[in-house]
Amino acid sequence: MKYLFAGVVAALSLVLVLGENKAGDGKPKHTIAEVMAKAMKGGLCKKCASGEATEAEKKELVELFTSLSQNEPPKGDLKDWKKRTGALLDAAKKIAAGDEKAGKALGAAANCAACHKAHKG
Numbered sequence: 497m498k499y500l501f502a503g504v505v506a507a508l509s510l511v512l513v514l515g516e517n518k519a520g521d522g523k524p525k526h527t528i529a530e531v532m533a534k535a536m537k538g539g540l541c542k543k544c545a546s547g548e549a550t551e552a553e554k555k556e557l558v559e560l561f562t563s564l565s566q567n568e569p570p571k572g573d574l575k576d577w578k579k580r581t582g583a584l585l586d587a588a589k590k591i592a593a594g595d596e597k598a599g600k601a602l603g604a605a606a607n608c609a610a611c612h613k614a615h616k617g
């Protein structure tokens with residue numbers, strides 16, 4: 497059991513490292529504007545937060561927020577950006593995994609005005 501756990505931790509760290517590398521490459525699949533149009537303005541994020549989204553929509557949100565966190569904002573501190581987008585991605589992943597309670601966290605993380613003030617050019 498202990499070894500299994502160590503294996504899982506190792507695998508997760510690898511995923512994290514690979515994810516970091518990908519972010520470093522600066523090649524996110526979607527631009528910030530695309531993510532905003534689909535997930536935010538388009539209402540996908542809200543739908544997932546309120547528990548009305550389909551499995552496919554939940555997965556799409558995870559993908560969009562993955563790209564969001566890989567992008568660099570036009571303005572503001574990159575650390576703060578990673579924190580904000582990380583919270584969005586984290587909540588979206590939990591929802592995709594069936595954790596309905598994460599809807600609240602997603603709603604709180606999707607603070608349009610706060611993030612725009614800090615990072616929108």
Ligand code: HEC
Nearest residue numbers: 528529532536537569570580581606607608611615616617
């Ligand atoms: C994690 C930070 C963050 C959050 C949360 C966020 N936005 Fe944005 N948004 C941005 C940034 C950064 C830009 C500027 C993108 C650019 O200039 O490339 C932007 C731009 C936009 C745009 C303009 C897109 C375009 O075509 O240039 C719209 C519309 C928008 N956001 C809507 C929303 C709405 C609605 C919400 C809340 C439900 C929201 N955003 C939440 C970061 C955020």
